[in-house]
Amino acid sequence: MFEGLAEALPQLSLEAQAAVFSDNLLLLRWTADSALNTVPDGVDTFVFDGGVIRAQTISCTLIPKS
Secondary structure (H helix, E strand, O other): OHHHHHHHOOOOEEEEEEEEEEOOEEEEEEEEEOOOEEEEEEEEEEEEEOOEEEEEEEEOOOEEOO
């Protein structure tokens, strides 16, 4: 999945919109712009344990540039 996102978002520019951290959980909202697509609604969640990411989810919509 991450390889596919990297291919879909070449020359990537990311911007964090909000980050909320509580206990061992992080919620990150973000937007992205690239040469091929934009992402207006990126959301990642992370679960940490012992300073290591144990789980991650991602949701985003790729909008092609014309």
